[in-house]
Amino acid sequence: MIRENWRIGLLVIFVLAAAVALFAPGLGGGVAANATDGNVTTGPTNLQYGLDLSGGSQIRAPLSGLTAEGVDVGPRGGNNLTGQVASELNVSTTDVRVRPGNGSATVEVYSGNVSQRAFASALQSAGYDIQRSDVSDGLTKETYDTAVEVLSNKISESGLSGGSVQTVSSGGERYVSIEVPNQNRSELRELVADQGQVKTIAYFTVEGNRTPSYCEGPVGTNASGNGSANGTGPTTCNVTALPSQQSFQDVRPVQQDQSGRPVVPVTLTEEAAKPFTEKMQRFGFDDPSNRTCGYGRGGGGHCLLTVRDGEVVYSAGVDPDLARSFASGEFVDDPVYQTSAQNASQAQGLQVDLQAGALPAPLNLKEGTSQYILPSVAQRFKGLSLVTGLVAVLAVSVAIFVRYREPRVAVPMLLTGLSEVFILLGFAATIGLPLDLSHIAGFIAVIGTGVDDLVIIADEILQSDVSTGRVFKSRFRRAFWVIGAAAATTVIAMSPLALLSLGDLRGFAIITIVGVLIGVLITRPAYGNVLRRLLTDN
Amino acid sequence: MAALDVPAVDYTDYTDRQLAAIPLAVLVLALAVLGGWFLMTGAPVTPGIEFTGGTELQVTTGAGQAQIQDSFAALPAVDGQPTVTPTAGGNTFIVTTQSTDTDALTSAAESAGYTVESVQETSASFGSDVQQLGVLGLAAAFVGMALLVFVLFRSLVPSVAVILSAFSDIVVPLALMNLFGIELSLGTVAALLMLIGYSVDSDILLNNHVLKRRGDFYESTYRARRTGVTMTLTSMSAMAVMAVVASKYVFNIPLLSQVGVVLVMGLAVDLMNTYLLNVSLLRWYKFEGIAR
Numbered sequence: 001m002i003r004e005n006w007r008i009g010l011l012v013i014f015v016l017a018a019a020v021a022l023f024a025p026g027l028g029g030g031v032a033a034n035a036t037d038g039n040v041t042t043g044p045t046n047l048q049y050g051l052d053l054s055g056g057s058q059i060r061a062p063l064s065g066l067t068a069e070g071v072d073v074g075p076r077g078g079n080n081l082t083g084q085v086a087s088e089l090n091v092s093t094t095d096v097r098v099r100p101g102n103g104s105a106t107v108e109v110y111s112g113n114v115s116q117r118a119f120a121s122a123l124q125s126a127g128y129d130i131q132r133s134d135v136s137d138g139l140t141k142e143t144y145d146t147a148v149e150v151l152s153n154k155i156s157e158s159g160l161s162g163g164s165v166q167t168v169s170s171g172g173e174r175y176v177s178i179e180v181p182n183q184n185r186s187e188l189r190e191l192v193a194d195q196g197q198v199k200t201i202a203y204f205t206v207e208g209n210r211t212p213s214y215c216e217g218p219v220g221t222n223a224s225g226n227g228s229a230n231g232t233g234p235t236t237c238n239v240t241a242l243p244s245q246q247s248f249q250d251v252r253p254v255q256q257d258q259s260g261r262p263v264v265p266v267t268l269t270e271e272a273a274k275p276f277t278e279k280m281q282r283f284g285f286d287d288p289s290n291r292t293c294g295y296g297r298g299g300g301g302h303c304l305l306t307v308r309d310g311e312v313v314y315s316a317g318v319d320p321d322l323a324r325s326f327a328s329g330e331f332v333d334d335p336v337y338q339t340s341a342q343n344a345s346q347a348q349g350l351q352v353d354l355q356a357g358a359l360p361a362p363l364n365l366k367e368g369t370s371q372y373i374l375p376s377v378a379q380r381f382k383g384l385s386l387v388t389g390l391v392a393v394l395a396v397s398v399a400i401f402v403r404y405r406e407p408r409v410a411v412p413m414l415l416t417g418l419s420e421v422f423i424l425l426g427f428a429a430t431i432g433l434p435l436d437l438s439h440i441a442g443f444i445a446v447i448g449t450g451v452d453d454l455v456i457i458a459d460e461i462l463q464s465d466v467s468t469g470r471v472f473k474s475r476f477r478r479a480f481w482v483i484g485a486a487a488a489t490t491v492i493a494m495s496p497l498a499l500l501s502l503g504d505l506r507g508f509a510i511i512t513i514v515g516v517l518i519g520v521l522i523t524r525p526a527y528g529n530v531l532r533r534l535l536t537d538n
Numbered sequence: 539m540a541a542l543d544v545p546a547v548d549y550t551d552y553t554d555r556q557l558a559a560i561p562l563a564v565l566v567l568a569l570a571v572l573g574g575w576f577l578m579t580g581a582p583v584t585p586g587i588e589f590t591g592g593t594e595l596q597v598t599t600g601a602g603q604a605q606i607q608d609s610f611a612a613l614p615a616v617d618g619q620p621t622v623t624p625t626a627g628g629n630t631f632i633v634t635t636q637s638t639d640t641d642a643l644t645s646a647a648e649s650a651g652y653t654v655e656s657v658q659e660t661s662a663s664f665g666s667d668v669q670q671l672g673v674l675g676l677a678a679a680f681v682g683m684a685l686l687v688f689v690l691f692r693s694l695v696p697s698v699a700v701i702l703s704a705f706s707d708i709v710v711p712l713a714l715m716n717l718f719g720i721e722l723s724l725g726t727v728a729a730l731l732m733l734i735g736y737s738v739d740s741d742i743l744l745n746n747h748v749l750k751r752r753g754d755f756y757e758s759t760y761r762a763r764r765t766g767v768t769m770t771l772t773s774m775s776a777m778a779v780m781a782v783v784a785s786k787y788v789f790n791i792p793l794l795s796q797v798g799v800v801l802v803m804g805l806a807v808d809l810m811n812t813y814l815l816n817v818s819l820l821r822w823y824k825f826e827g828i829a830r
Contacts, residue, residue: 060664170671185657186641369664370640372657377596384789388780395779399772437793438728444794445732448776452739452769459765478751485690485742490735492682496675497731505675508728512735 005533011526014518015419018426022046047425050434050507053382055375056181057188061368062174063147063361064112065139066119071128073098073105081107081126088122089114094197094244097360099142108139110361141167143360144174151178151192153356158191170500175368185372194309195362196353200242200339201305203295203315204283205234212237219307234300241279241304244358247272249335251354254347261340262347264354268335277331285318286327293317306339308353314341385440392444393418396451403455408534409462413454416527420450423522424515438504442511449490449512450519453483457528461535469532476528487520549756549817557818561811565706568713575716583712586721589669591662593640595633597652606631609650613642625786630655638662672727680704683734690742695827696749699819700741703811707737711803720800725793729800736773736801737808740766741816748820755824763813770805770812777801 022045051058073081085107086093095110109119116135123130144167155163155178163180180188201219206212215237242248250267257263268276284290285302293303295315306314318326325331339354341347373381396417400410421443428435460479461472490512497509549557572582587594599606606622610633613620620635620643635643640659647654660668683704688697708730720726740762747762748755781798784791 170667173667186644189641366638367661367663369661370657370659372654374653374655377655381791385784385791385794388783388789388791388794391783392776392780395775396772399768399775403768403772437791438724441725441728441794441797444776444780444797448773449735449739451772451776452736455769455772456743456765459761459768463761478746481750482743482746485686485746486735486739489683489686489738489742492686493679493731493734495682496678497728500671500675500678504724505728509731512732 005529007525007529008533011416011419011522014423014426014522018423018429021426021430022422045425046429048429048432048434049378049382050436050439051179051181051371051373051378052436052438053378053385054181055373055378056179057183057185058177058179058371059185059188059192059363059365059368060168060175060177060370061363061365063110063139063143063176063359064364065108065110065143065361066114066116066135066137067139068107068119068123068130068135069104070134071098071105071107071123071130072103073100073128081105081128084126085109085119085122088125089118094358095361097143099140106140108143108361110139110143112362112364138174139361141174144176146360147176147363150196150357150359151176154191154196154352155180157352157356176363182375185370189365189370192363193365195359196356197309197358198245198350198353199240199307200247201307202239202241202279202283202285203293203303203305204237204285204290205300205302206237207235209235211235214239216240219305219310219312236299237283238305239279239283241276242268242272245354246357247276248354251351254344254351257338257340262344263338263340264347264351265336265338266354270335273332273335276335277326277329280318280326280331286323288320288323288327291317291320291323304339306341306350308350313346313350314339316340381437385437389440389444389447393447396447400451400455404458409458409531412527412530412534413451413458416454416523416530417447417450420515420519420523421447423518424511427514427518428511433507433510436504436507438508439511442508442515445508445512446515446519449486449516450523453486453519453524454527456482457524458531461528461531472532476532479528480525483524484520487516490516549759549821554818554822557814557821561703561706561815564710564807564810568706568710571713571716572709583716583722584719585665585669586723587634587636587658587665588660588723589665589672590636591638591660591665592634592636593638593643593657593659594635595643595647595657596630596655597633597647598630598655599650599652600629601650601652603631606633606650606652609652610635610643610646613637613639613646625790630790668724672722672724676708676727676730679731679734680708683738687738687742691745691749693749693823695819695823696745699816699823700738700745702819703741703808703816704734704737706811706815707733707804707808710807711800714803715800718799720796723793723796725796726800729797729804732797732801733804733808736770736805737811740770740808740812743769744812744816745820748824755821759817759820766812767809770809774802774805777805 024046081098082093082096086096089109091109091111091114097108097110099106099108107123116132120130120132120135148165148167151165152163155165160180160183163178165176165178168175168177178188178192216239219238247268248266249269252265254262254264280286290302292301293316294301295303295305295312301317303315303317305312322337325334339350341350397414400413404410424443424446428439433439457476457479460475494509494512497505498513576582597606603622603624607619610620620633623632623634625632633643637643638659638661640657644654644657684701687700691697711730711733715722715726743766744759744762747758751758777798781795781802783789784794784798786792786795
């Protein structure tokens with residue numbers, strides 16, 4: 001008995017498993033790629049909904065930059081390659097990244113303003129045999145991984161819940177895809193548009209008229225860095241004291257100090273604290289009397305400049321207590337100080353940047369897509385697409401009843417078709433697939449192909465009286481040849497989309513393929529089995 | 539069983555040429571439409587903004603169409619002014635433009651007091667990448683299907699019959715899309731791919747009945763036709779209902795309605811191709827092709 005009806009048993013097991021996946025609390029979710037809080041799970045099921053059905057914003061864009069592959073750095077590993085390329089291209093050293101592999105390295109430049117020709121010739125003048133054809137648009141997977149991590153941090157730091165960031169690739173090109181529910185498109189764009197590189201620069205007056213050689217170029221767009229150029233005012237010097245966010249070990253939330261200014265308390269890492277203190281000592285920041293800061297107010301003095309993406313966002317002199325701890329060297333053991341900004345919202349932005357880190361390369365928003373759906377509209381879509389699906393099922397039912405006029409054939413057919421969709425929904429909940437409209441279209445497609453195949457089975461078996469199990473078996477096998485062949489073509493037709501990952505169509509393709517597989521392997525054999533039970537004696 | 543039973547067409551009344559003439563004429567006509575479209579517009583079909591790049595806003599407002607047009611008039615015109623299309627409720631309008639200055643568009647809409655329901659922006663470069671991939675995906679799907687069909691039937695004429703009717707099932711809806719003003723979008727590409735799967739179903743069924751089973755050609759064809767027509771009509775009823783229910787006159791879910799419309803067209807064409815073109819090729823193969 002059980003051996004004869006194992007197909008029905010299998011269907012029941014899968015339906016039960018799907019029910020557990022859909023309704024059991026705490027299950028589901030799966031791996032939502034880099035989701036900060038997981039995707040929003042709403043309603044009574046474990047199903048997750050994508051942008052189309054929950055509302056919010058999505059931005060998809062590539063990172064700007066170029067990659068040169070097969071740079072033969074040899075065993076010395078191209079130690080000074082970064083500096084050479086950076087100075088050749090006139091970009092910051094943080095914008096050049098050398099990734100050594102076995103023997104040869106991959107070199108990336110993180111800027112949208114460098115041409116392939118310029119990059120190739122910079123590598124050539126650094127002594128490497130690189131042609132323009134070795135340089136390609138786009139950046140490595142590792143860089144994208146970093147960017148995804150930074151963006152996830154940025155989103156969670158700024159208090160947006162349920163956001164998800166992931167790398168998607170489409171035809172060999174990578175994109176970062178950022179999705180945040182309940183968020184306005186332009187606000188999200190503002191949050192991710194900037195690279196958010198934060199540097200701390202020591203700015204100070206030097207004796208005499210000549211700028212010492214250790215000084216760096218001017219900072220900020222108003223270029224009030226090196227005073228020697230304009231002839232008036234004191235001669236000043238810029239030295240990078242902290243090159244990036246990586247120098248910070250701990251960043252606290254924005255607070256107000258005694259005078260009511262918004263401040264961000266920070267702690268330096270052990271590695272960063274020592275060289276920082278040494279620089280402070282060398283350039284006179286350890287003298288409590290050097291506390292005036294004239295940056296932007298006539299120039300001169302001793303200032304620490306907070307520079308974000310090349311813009312000076314804040315300048316201040318060193319507090320006498322802090323200067324004393326630089327002088328005594330105590331700062332190395334307790335590298336805590338406060339940085340600030342002009343107003344509370346800027347301080348908040350600074351805090352997010354410090355905490356989340358900087359994007360390795362800027363997002364090229366001009367080459368991507370963006371999407372926004374008002375949450376209430378998405379909610380409406382959710383309900384209406386459910387109704388649309390039900391109406392489609394109703395239409396199928398009417399057609400089936402008109403054709404067969406036999407509830408014993410038609411009712412199991414409908415139930416089987418529906419169980420196929422139910423199992424598929426369970427699958428979606430299990431892997432944490434955020435459902436979008438394209439998936440709904442896929443579900444309806446599955447109902448369509450599913451019922452088609454059940455019609456083939458029914459017609460084959462019903463062609464004349466089924467008297468014995470043997471006749472049944474041979475008919476069922478014949479029907480199955482057609483179903484299997486049709487299923488194989490559907491899978492083949494959909495697989496380019498599932499593999500090429502044409503963004504939004506990928507979900508549709510995956511649902512259709514999985515649906516067809518569930519149908520062929522589980523539900524459709526079970527329907528044959530049901531018919532046999534109903535039409536024969538065993 | 540009267541209502542949905544297939545009409546008892548007597549295939550013996552018609553020659554193979556007569557049977558094949560209609561679907562082939564339709565196919566040639568469709569190719570002519572696509573060719574003409576290509577000469578006139580530079581592309582065989584009209585790509586939507588997902589492929590050309592541009593912005594689509596959906597706004598609700600009590601204002602009229604002309605008034606909405608005016609509120610975007612101040613923006614710098616890129617490739618002409620935005621087009622404004624009304625939808626179902628009368629209060630919702632779709633604003634489409636080739637411009638990707640989406641911030642300017644949304645702020646224009648907001649300052650005019652409209653509620654922005656959705657915004658979709660695609661850059662031109664992303665769009666052309668997607669378009670390339672779409673064409674590639676469609677071609678790969680078709681070639682994969684064709685290879686599989688050859689493997690399944692291992693003889694030329696029946697395989698060609700299946701592949702030719704699948705080809706026509708895609709080309710004729712494409713031409714109809716041009717005539718009805720439906721743009722090529724991600725949704726319609728999905729529907730065309732689905733058509734490959736759907737259309738091959740009934741062809742495989744027919745070939746299987748005629749080639750792999752004993753019995754008279756007409757008897758086999760009749761059985762296959764009865765099952766196949768049921769299948770196609772069932773799918774068509776589901777898709778037709780989806781197309782109507784999701785259309786802009788009822789629920790206004792464009793993606794679902796596009797998929798539905800294209801599939802209804804494709805399945806209707808498939809009925810014609812399977813039971814005129816495929817049958818005639820199979821009959822020729824069965825009675826003359828094998829004999830030679």
